[in-house]
Structure formats: C-alpha cells, structure tokens
C-alpha cells in the first residue's frame with residue numbers, strides 16, 4: 508500500500524478506498540487508519556458496513 512493508495516481490510520476482504528474523500532489522508536475521522544483490519548472497529552462507526560459496497564475488492568486476508 509503506497510501513500511494515496513488506501514486499502515482497508517474488513518471481514519477477510521481487502522477494499523480499495525482510494526477514491527473516497529473520507530479516506531483521502533489514510534486516516535478516517537481522525538481515528539481509523541487505512542492499511543489495517545478494521546472489522547472490529549465498525550462498531551464505533553455511525554454507519555453500517557454498507558459503506559463498502561461501492562469500493563472494489565482487491566484482496567483477501569489469509570487466515
């Protein structure tokens with residue numbers, strides 16, 4: 508993951524959120540970093556996982 512090329516892992520899938528203005532700096536709402544598995548952190552969000560629907564899946568986590 509390069510600067511300006513932001514990915515977020517959620518429930519085993521890796522999403523490319525680069526096109527989102529809400530992830531422009533790689534730090535979302537001063538709390539959540541791109542490049543991490545944020546599955547457990549969705550509970551802190553005022554929105555559901557539906558926010559991921561428009562972003563491409565670019566990978567899968569190996570467990």
Ligand code: HEM
Nearest residue numbers: 517527528529536538539545548549551552553554558559
């Ligand atoms: C304190 C926690 C959080 C706050 C206050 C927050 C707030 C917001 C707001 C206001 C939006 C734009 C409005 C919307 O689409 O409903 C948004 C979009 C989004 N959030 Fe969060 N969020 C938080 C945590 C998270 C976490 C933990 C994730 C990932 C698991 C996440 C992923 C996203 C994504 C992918 C979008 C869509 C961006 C877009 O449509 O361009 N957020 N968030």
